[in-house]
Amino acid sequence: MSGDTPDPSAKNGHWRRVWVRLGLGGGLPSGASSFSAAHTRLQQYLAFSKAVGQVMEHTDQESILLESLCTLAVECTPVSLAWVCRVEPDNSMQTLAEAGDTAYLDSFAERRSGLPADHGPLFRVWQTQRPLFNEPFSEGPLRKAWQQNARPYQLRSMAVLPIHRDHQPWALLVLYDRDKRGFPQDCQVVLEGIARRVSEALEDWVGILRERVEREHQLLLGTALQAAEEGVVLTDADRRILYVNASFSRMTGYTLAEISRFGLHHLQGPRTDPRTLTEIDEALCGQGFFNGRLLNYRRDGQTFWNHLSIIPIYQRTGAISHYVGIQRDVTAEWLVREQLEYEACHDRLTGLGNRRALMDQVAVTLPRVQRGHGALAICMIDLDHFKPINDLYGHEAGDHVLRVVGRRLHAALRRSDYVARLGGDEFVLLIEGFNHFEELELILVKIEVTVNEPIHLQSGAVVGVRLSMGLCLYPSDYAGDFETLLRYADQALYQSKANKRQRTRYWELFVMEEASGEAISKGSAIHTQIDRSDADESG
Template identity: 35%
Template sequence: MAPDQGNSFLPHLGGGATDFELAGQLCYALLLREGEIPVAQLEAMCRSAMASPEGTLYLANGDGTLELPASAGPWQALLEEARRSGTVATRPDALACPLTFRDMLLGLLAVGGKAEGYSALEHRRFGDLAALLAGALHARQAFNLRQEDLARMEAKVEEQSQILDHIHDSVITMDLSGYIMGWNKGAERLFGYTAAEAVGRHILFLYADDGSETLEEEDDLFYNAFLDHGRREFEVRRRKKSGEVFWASVSLSLSRNEAGEPAGLIGYLVDITNQLEREEKLRLHAKIFEHNSEAVIVTDAMQRVLSVNKAFCDITGFSEAEVRMSLPALLQPTRDDPNLAAEIQVALASSGAWQGELWDRRKNGDTYPVWVSISSVKNTRGILSHYFLVFSDISERKEAERQIYRLAYYDALTGLPNRSLLFSLLEQALIEAQRNQTHGAVLFVDLDRFKTINDSFGHAPADALLKEVARRLQETLRAEDVVARLGGDEFIVALFDITKREHAALVGQKILDALAEPFQIEHHEVLLTASIGIAVFPDDGRDAETLLRNADTAMYRVKQTSGGPLFYSQEMNLRSLERLKLEGALRKAVERQEFRLYYQPQVELATGRIVGAEALIRWHHPEQGMIPPTAFIPLAEETGLIVSIGAWVLDAACRQGRLWREAGYEDLTIAVNLSPRQFRPGLSQLVNETLERHAFPGENLELEITEGMLMHNSEAVIQMLEDFHQAGVRLALDDFGTGYSSLAYLKKFPIDNLKIDRSFVSGIPHDGDDSAIAKAIISMAKNLRLLVIAEGVETEEQLDFLRAAGCDEIQGYLFSPPVPVEDFQLLLERNNG
């Protein structure tokens, strides 16, 4: 077992006289003998006690560390084993044990060389010897520490005595009743009273307050408190001989006689009026410094940090200790920029201040912008002593500026330059082109049928498609070229330096090739085409506005011709002017009652009777005559005029439907096409008001919608269709199968009729695919209890096929083209009797 060296060091060496003699010798050597610890003598005592011819003793340092010297030689391994185990370590011819007291290592002891070896009893004797020696070493160590403390205290008392001998401040001694017994020169200078005037008087004559209650309170403070505690320090107001009142710092000590009983008071007074004023000022400054929302750094004349405030630590992440005496990190970049460093030094030398924007680095490595004010401070002799730097993190302000810049000059969706930035870049490029006699080009890129995609899939997928278009355009161009988005599906590509006119056409073709790769929208593969018009500068325009207008004109010409990239020509302006005239005339067409409705019969195959009529608009222009829908409906869609035109069509169809009902054709259904742009709040109300105005039943009105409207799948669209259904209005899904057809539409929306598009009807019965599709649509509609109408029926073969397939109704030139009201009336009379 390990000896219990932490609790006792009494001798346990067997109880014989020799053992106690050894214990006494150890105590004498360690506790009573002055000077260094006699290591050799202690080592010899231990060898003698253990009857061992060999032995060694090593003492630890005051902190418990012990490194064995090279001279430890053959003892080293055994001693290290004893230190690790914390108890007696053995080998046949030697013993070793650590000397520990309360887990603190005081030394290592070993003995050996005994011929017959060591018995178990000797092992225990050796452990007890080590415990005794450890206890004695600890006692000697504690004694040495007390001696050192005493020496330091004596030196301090001597030092204080010398200071008191030369002190110039006020020192006053009093008896226990408060009568002055001593009055030094410092007290004479402070109060203005000589020692003869002050000694013998009560200390109360120096008090600044005359009130008896206050005097009693101070009297208690002076006497009762000090008789209890022996010393007190406080701040009081005192009055000089001149009557001036001042603040004094008082330190009172209780003096005692030889018997230890209180004998008097010693008062030490210092005028602290100016000090308190300075301290108050410093406290105010410190509070301002510490609670300032801006970071503050104070440096020495060498620009080494002396102190920082809390805002600095919050902003940078550094503590004051981490940056003290280092160069402020925000000044580091100035060393790499000689011009900036020189600017700062010149400003500080001339005016003592500089301010501007710099970059700083946080503790985590992030860099951020700061607005810095640097000022120099000189001492009373006019010598530069300090700098102070005040800075604030302007990251949010810079980010706000960047955000404002992005909003002002970049498209929010694609991140491309917007119209404003494009115009600025173009104007600069035109100036340089004129100066350097170079050429450039502007390509106006407009996506074809993007509105259909937007209507079919909704805004979010369409926006994703626009971002992908922007990415492909950027990848197609050189780094010096610019691609911008004007809005919607319109993009501008600016080539600021081309050597040949044909290069612009090559870039246009590369753009078309890039866009020809399929796009993925909600697991659908979408093919996208574009129309590109090209204007070359300076030939086609010497300002940005003209260039874009001419490129736009060329782009619209491409849409009309369905060709590739097309360069602008003067002839295109004439066509653009015609288009503008057409738009102006279209806006007035409703007011001037220039529109007419034609009606195409819908015939029931089972009976051959006319059961419905699709209302189709025609424009009778006063100068150009009859303008077909294909010439003005796209323009009406683009300009938004389709909303007012659609309202006119609905009104005219319901008015005519009522007339036919009054003529006896009560089961005749009037079909009206709805544009996607008409699907806006108020449409269902418009339909209901129109039906009421003309007393036309909802059951006789059929609204034809496209699949694109349904793909929005919004609550507003669903509610609108439900409103129509509640009013009895029939809903027909037009051009079924040509778009992104989904059976979910037929299940979710209240559809009554399906219309097979003419593109499928035209191929039957000879085209196997068209025939199969038509049969499938008819079969599916029957299973869903929907009525099927086939459009574009022109031959008897098509009619026979559709009748055999189970189609319900047809419309097409085989029976009749769209005809005016009068002709349709004749068809009714002749066909329905």
């Protein structure tokens, strides 16, 4: 500040605190001197105006400006009370800043609720947005009430000036003076200039505040996006990458510069489903939304399941200006889901299909056999000598034997055949694609030889098991559905185990004797079944 700025030594306590908040020292510059009677009222208001201008040069905070405005008015001019207030929608007045004889405001606040709002000078200025000066207190009953209330404070005149912000009425600057003509014409001009400059400063600060808030919001948004667990990608309407957050880089291994150079298609690989990529293109060319899952590749070549949501951003014209892609690594969830699906269809001990998987396989196999006019053998297997192993060596040894048998059965079959474990030591085989008994018998012999190999336990002991099997052929004249065929195979297995000491082979074939309708097991009957199928096919 220049040396013309006054130094109100007599009442500078409040102003000194404001000056310190502005970082301008403990008081006004040393060149200022106390006001004397020689100074005219106009010079005081000019000094007031200059001091307000210098405050505005050193701060852009609304509260400091208003506080300084009131304090400088009291310190620099004959004004006894300075007050900045705002009229609320309910006609109440909210104090924004004050200085001087503020006790009058307390008494005024107690009485104002009973006064007509449309007659008061404050409300008149608020409504008309025109300044008012030297309003007499003695005209009308309302003025007389105010005069009585102001008498202890010797307040005889007032000035009320509107202050604007954001091009709207915002507040009132109210000054009280002990002189009846405390605001002559030249001082009014200065005060109007001060109110106008304060309004202009507030207008500028609104823009600055908006820019600051916008920057803060952008910073906050950027921080939130960077901290988000999901990967975020922003592209323009032509799908050029503009932004990726840190989670995207951690998820994929690519930086913004790298993925911008390569393009998002670089995340795709040989195992990425092309149908999903087509769905994405069709969605973006249509409504713009996509929500789905696809297999992506990281920078190091590892795959991960990506749940991708693409959201378009529209301009006011309705055209798409940008796309936001939100990516979430759902590999762990997908693996858990696959594991659950696997366990639902597979035996946990051997890894073979369970009953549910067997029925799913039958739903595919039977129609295929029917279309090809082929033959299908349903085989029920039970292990002989398994219980003694379980009892002698324990359940862990029994589980090991079951796993070995499961692997051997799978290895002995052809790719077109199928093996499942129903539970315990029971297994089911589906053998198809044979034309003669000798061909099926070779498969059955291979199964027996493979399974009968010695099994080495972890304890070092060597054990062995044997097979008992019941077969039922499809197509047959006595059963058409799989459950019946499986039941008949189980009956043949029972006959095989019952004749264990007398049998010449480990399997028995279920047939229904046409004359009596009784079920019998005859190994030679397989020729009849296959020959009958061939005759039906040739006929």
